[in-house]
Amino acid sequence: MITCHSSSDAETLALGRRLSGLLRAGDVVLLEGSLGCGKTRFVAGVAEGLGVDRRVTSPSFVIVQEYDGFIPIVHADVYRLGSTGEFADLQIPDLAADGVLLIEWGDAVEQSVPADHLVVRFEVTGDTDRTISFIPRGTWANRALTDVVTA
Template sequence: MAVGRRLAGLLWAGDVVLIEGDLGAGKTTLVAGLAEGLGVDEPITSPTFILMRTYPGLLSLTHADVYRLETLAEVEDLELTAAAADGVLAVEWGTAIEQWMPDSHLVVRLTVEDDERRLVELEPHGSWSTRALQEVQQ
């Protein structure tokens, strides 16, 4: 959750964060940290069955889970980038739809090292390549 809080301080309106990791790797926990850092007061739950939920905060946070989506039409029906145009979009299992996301986005990969530790890898694309990611990696 601490990584999510720190990452939230670097986010701008319109940013897209695609989150990858095995089941139980901490994707929703990372989004909860983003939410806390963005001033969201509501508890964050996985949107696996509702697909997408938007939370108000300093910047709105749209949290999506695309694990069950199979076609471009299903992705387009969600209108993910439009839903988050004035806020931040965080997508669990997001690399499955990466080709349909804006060129500028951040991929966060979570790998379970043990019950208490996760390896967090950041993969910047577009303008993220020149942003202050070293602050998050400290």
């Protein structure tokens, strides 16, 4: 696990931008943390880093939002799903077979995604302060995550 600190939306956005440099088609990133902790802002940084030129919004009410970038992005919010069965029924991982899948509230579906994935955990530590942890699963342990937090 690699942990860093963010004290602003701009820093959270920059972390997402830096992570985008490690992403490749087929990757799954699970985002964990309370409401308003910066998950969507982080995804906006990833999208910016992957060349998306439109505003990223939370998919809370639509479940899935797709963006065209250098690598396609599927941004999902599974907070409103009733079960992992609903997640499977929606076939969300299949939507991102040729892209990157970023799932807010990902801890609810971790058992339903490939073993090789990254967990990004957000913890609110102050009004604008966040502790952000990158927890690699499977082959993610071989990626240069320290570059994301030290750049």
